Amino acid sequence: MPELPEVEVTRRRMAPLLVGRTIARVRTTRPSYFFLTPPAKLRRALEGRTVLALTRHGKYLMATLDNGQTLLLHLGMTGQLFTSDVTSPRLLAKTARSALVPAAQRSFRPDLHTHLVFEFGDGGPELYFRDVRKFGKVGLLATGKADPRIARLGVDALAIEPEALFAATRKRTVPIKSLLLDQAVLAGVGNIYADEALFLAGVRPTRPAQRLTRAECLRLTRAVKQVLERAIETGGSSISDFIGPDGQDGHYQDERWVYSRHGQPCKRCKAVIRRVVLGQRSSHFCPKCQR
DNA sequence: ACCGCACCCTGAGCGC
């Protein structure tokens, strides 16, 4: 679920709980493709390190360490980053070991999906990275050379300029929806906010990218920024898994125009919202408001 | 260079 707004909300709330603290001990689960760096190596590299900064590009989080190394984090589809102060009933109900032990439902205990635990040894809250589907990623960036994953990314979606988007659409035959999801063009937009931005811009997701006019690219640029900024303000979308670092749900899902609203009336014109599949992703649009 | 597709994994929700 996490797209740019959820990652940014996570970054803003997590930074004060992470920056300036020294990692005393790291616990991990078994090796899996979740770990870009093998867990044993990761533990050795992180223990004793102090976090200097937490930054974001697209959907990637990067923690700068005091030895110049960078820890890369990606939440994938079901990744959750939170601390032992978490109070989400949804999370606690899922991970409580036994309903017969009330204490287990009041505080989080790492379960089999909690792949990374930071203990700080300062008496403060621990940090957890939990990810059921393991599409998330954690690993150290090689120092001195650019990481291909990061190097591939286009400009962060919050900074996209109309002319750049217009240029990127030329000679591209893919549906505009697919282009918005291409992280090499602009980084951070996922399925929910692509559909929402296209609605706000009045552009149908199926349109071949190269057929968009300059004026439409300008509207789309504004729509992308508007929807992402509004989603950050409302704490992101908590449609299934996302929770903030303190366990708070986001509220953008209450404001969405089209995403997962197929069969329901358009909030603007009452036409029935439709759903089509583009690039193996479900896409939602209003047939009247979007041309 | 570009595009479509298979795949990585687990859980929720649905119809029967």
Added chain:
DNA sequence: TGCGCTCAGGGTGCGG
């Protein structure tokens, strides 16, 4: 209650 099926917001890598 339980089974089997479909679907899910992410990214990578392959072949055509």
